[in-house]
Amino acid sequence: MPSVSVGNVGQLAIDLVISTLDMPKVGYFYTDCLVPMVGNNPYATAEENSTELSINAEVYSLPSKKLVVLQIRSPFIKNKYRSFSQTVLSWVKSSKCARVILLSSSHAYQRDDQQLHSTPLRYLLSPTIQKTVGDQMQELNWKEMEKVAVYPEINNAEKVLHIPGGGITKLLFTESCSKGIPMAVLLKFCSEGDNIPDALALVNYLNEWLQLIKNEQSSSTTTTASHWKIPSSWKLLFGSGLPPALF
Amino acid sequence: MATFFGEVVTALSRAGVDEEEAEREETPEDLEIRRELEKKREVRVRWSPRPEPTPDAPLRCSRLVLSTGRNAVAFLSSFILDSVRWEVVGAVSLWNEWCRTLDATNVLPTDSFCLFYRLLSDPTVLLCQCNCCVAEDQQFQWLEKVFGYIQKKDLQVIILSTCPVTNYKTPESTLTLPSPFLKALKTKEFKDTICCPLLEQPNIVQDLPAAVLSYCQVWQIPAVLYQCYTDVIKLDTVTIETFKPVLSSKIMASLVKDVPESTEMLKKLLATNEIHNNIYT
Numbered sequence A: 001m002p003s004v005s006v007g008n009v010g011q012l013a014i015d016l017v018i019s020t021l022d023m024p025k026v027g028y029f030y031t032d033c034l035v036p037m038v039g040n041n042p043y044a045t046a047e048e049n050s051t052e053l054s055i056n057a058e059v060y061s062l063p064s065k066k067l068v069v070l071q072i073r074s075p076f077i078k079n080k081y082r083s084f085s086q087t088v089l090s091w092v093k094s095s096k097c098a099r100v101i102l103l104s105s106s107h108a109y110q111r112d113d114q115q116l117h118s119t120p121l122r123y124l125l126s127p128t129i130q131k132t133v134g135d136q137m138q139e140l141n142w143k144e145m146e147k148v149a150v151y152p153e154i155n156n157a158e159k160v161l162h163i164p165g166g167g168i169t170k171l172l173f174t175e176s177c178s179k180g181i182p183m184a185v186l187l188k189f190c191s192e193g194d195n196i197p198d199a200l201a202l203v204n205y206l207n208e209w210l211q212l213i214k215n216e217q218s219s220s221t222t223t224t225a226s227h228w229k230i231p232s233s234w235k236l237l238f239g240s241g242l243p244p245a246l247f
Numbered sequence B: 001m002a003t004f005f006g007e008v009v010t011a012l013s014r015a016g017v018d019e020e021e022a023e024r025e026e027t028p029e030d031l032e033i034r035r036e037l038e039k040k041r042e043v044r045v046r047w048s049p050r051p052e053p054t055p056d057a058p059l060r061c062s063r064l065v066l067s068t069g070r071n072a073v074a075f076l077s078s079f080i081l082d083s084v085r086w087e088v089v090g091a092v093s094l095w096n097e098w099c100r101t102l103d104a105t106n107v108l109p110t111d112s113f114c115l116f117y118r119l120l121s122d123p124t125v126l127l128c129q130c131n132c133c134v135a136e137d138q139q140f141q142w143l144e145k146v147f148g149y150i151q152k153k154d155l156q157v158i159i160l161s162t163c164p165v166t167n168y169k170t171p172e173s174t175l176t177l178p179s180p181f182l183k184a185l186k187t188k189e190f191k192d193t194i195c196c197p198l199l200e201q202p203n204i205v206q207d208l209p210a211a212v213l214s215y216c217q218v219w220q221i222p223a224v225l226y227q228c229y230t231d232v233i234k235l236d237t238v239t240i241e242t243f244k245p246v247l248s249s250k251i252m253a254s255l256v257k258d259v260p261e262s263t264e265m266l267k268k269l270l271a272t273n274e275i276h277n278n279i280y281t
Helices: A006-020 A081-094 A113-117 A127-140 A169-179 A196-210 B019-023 B028-040 B070-079 B136-147 B207-218 B237-242 B244-248 B259-276
Strands: A025-028 A037-040 A057-062 A067-072 A100-107 A121-125 A148-151 A155-160 A183-190 B044-047 B063-068 B086-093 B114-119 B122-130 B156-164 B181-186 B204-206 B223-230
Touching: A006 A067, A006 A100, A006 A183, A006 A196, A037 B181, A037 B207, A081 A169, A100 A169, A100 A196, A121 A127, A121 A196, A127 A183, A127 A196, A169 A183, A183 A196, B044 B136, B063 B070, B063 B207, B070 B122, B070 B156, B070 B223, B070 B237, B070 B259, B086 B122, B086 B136, B136 B207, B156 B207, B204 B207, B207 B223, B223 B237, B237 B259
Parallel strands: A100 A183, B063 B122, B063 B156, B156 B223
Antiparallel strands: A025 A057, A037 B204, A057 A067, A121 A183, A148 A155, B044 B086, B086 B114, B114 B122, B181 B223
């Protein structure tokens, strides 16, 4: 599932997963915690499948990959984010998922010197999931999200987890740690703007682990050519066309 | 983030939740203030049929026609509603930063109100004129207080609403679009023909119409929304008349008034609106 966070990167990445794997919708996460919105099928590929109504939080599933995805399409209503966290975690716990993966992002401008020089992708594992996938993260050579000093430059001893711009990422993660939920957080440092490249980077990061789609490694470069399908709802992300009279 | 003028400003985040805000524990004073605000923002519905409907004994309803915004409200007032065939059966009272609804049932187009009417010849037909802003945090409450008290079996819902044409996303410029124009969205269960094209991706609908349509989609109630995209923000005949194709739909056809009566009503509404919209009054 995504966190509504800076650049909406988690949500964009989830869109790519649903669109590429052609995941069918299996239900609605009907809640009073999110701003209502509706629109026609955001993953429409043809006239026939473009008329199904979508709401602000929906669940998609692909049994062949044992994958369930929750997509969130609108921000929280004021003071409702805690209620939402509780509801979603209680749903996750009762559905007995083997792993819960939260896709998120954090403000790039809050990185320290070390973070500026390394990869912009980070992960976090709750103690429950650490036991099962901790080794995989080592093999993948991923970087764990660093803790920051509570009072930097004064006292570097006390460190806490800080995910600025991550929305409810930290809340969901700390709650998962205390409730024994196997949660992994995958996040990217980014800024607001055209966040499609950030979403692609994050979804490729997820794919390194879950292997949802085949990646073709180009031998001449270090970039992987991946086949993520951009959903039809991503057109006109920056508004309508320009009036010809402007020129 | 630095602006062009060199000042440093905090970049607004789409995250919506400030981490510091999320971490700060609510003090008892904060909790008290929040509770008071919630009480002030509570949505209340006063139903007049006796006995009053309850969730266990809801109001019988086969059709719910809902209009939101002054042009859609004026359309129903001109072409459907009158004081002879319809009676007031409910009133919503709410307060938010944008409006406070009136307690009266005798309302002007410039007033804030949300009233329910019932067709005398068929009491299962309900009409709701919502001429007030229902804030984000009140929309769910509105749904609970309305749909919780009306029968949902064999219910059909039609929603009329307006939206600024600048919100419409199109590859051409919105300046060249022949506005006003009508677009529709319908739930899976809605099988009747619709009288205009469907709203194309990536366009979305928000506010109360979205809340009602989401509710209907989730609870499998046949519902259709007709959204009029217009470049006029005040009460306007051209915008109102854009809804006319809806009158030939199955849900609405039997409710339409005579044409001369409608034209007269429309003229009166616009005149009243002009008087009350005078900046000197």
